Amino acid sequence: MNEVIRLLRVLEVFGSIQGEGVHTGLPTTFVRLSGCNLRCTWCDTAYSQNGSGGEDTTVEDVMDRIRGLDRPYLCVTGGEPLLQHDVIALCSCAIGEGYHVDVETNGSMGVGELIKCCPDVFLSMDVKTPSSGQEGSFHGENLRLLRVKDQLKFIVSDHTDIDFALNFIGEHRPPCELIITPCSNDNAEALADHLSNELCKGEYGMFLNRIRLMLQTHRMIWGPDRKMV
């Protein structure tokens, strides 16, 4: 019987520390897949958007590179990793070998099949804010699928984005970790200052006071332009 070959379009595999979300600071292996269905105005990995970049690589070869980097945390990112169906095979294989697998998705793709096949995966899902130019791309069905252990992330670039995030969270009350992160630009410090002051006051109420304010640590360390971080 012919063996099924699972192929992924891989842009880069590298070791770094996780720069965003609840796993910030952990030494992590990153697998960046090529291609994205969105075009965020402030995208910091624009080189990943065009799916022609990178190389077709078998899941087994990707696993070899992951094993070689020897870190327990694996982050599958992009681009938008869920555009490639064989990402499920990669996650399944890595989880089977004991890796802690994060999948970073832009929120526009359904996650039902991934969760069904890989219940141990950790989902890091974006909701695109107005300043991204991609507001409205969120796949609403995902709200039903997010679990307590997952995280929903809002990258904010101005006060309109902050209001959008607070309204979205207040309206939908997702059960997962809730993160607001100022985009690493000239406005980041002022936004972080504003949001931290508001959170310190505690006036958002019980549910919204679960929000975490987090910064893009990798951009603070290495600046806005460095790749493979």
Ligand code: SF4
């Ligand atoms: S979803 Fe991510 S990779 Fe795609 S354009 Fe937006 S920021 Fe860039």
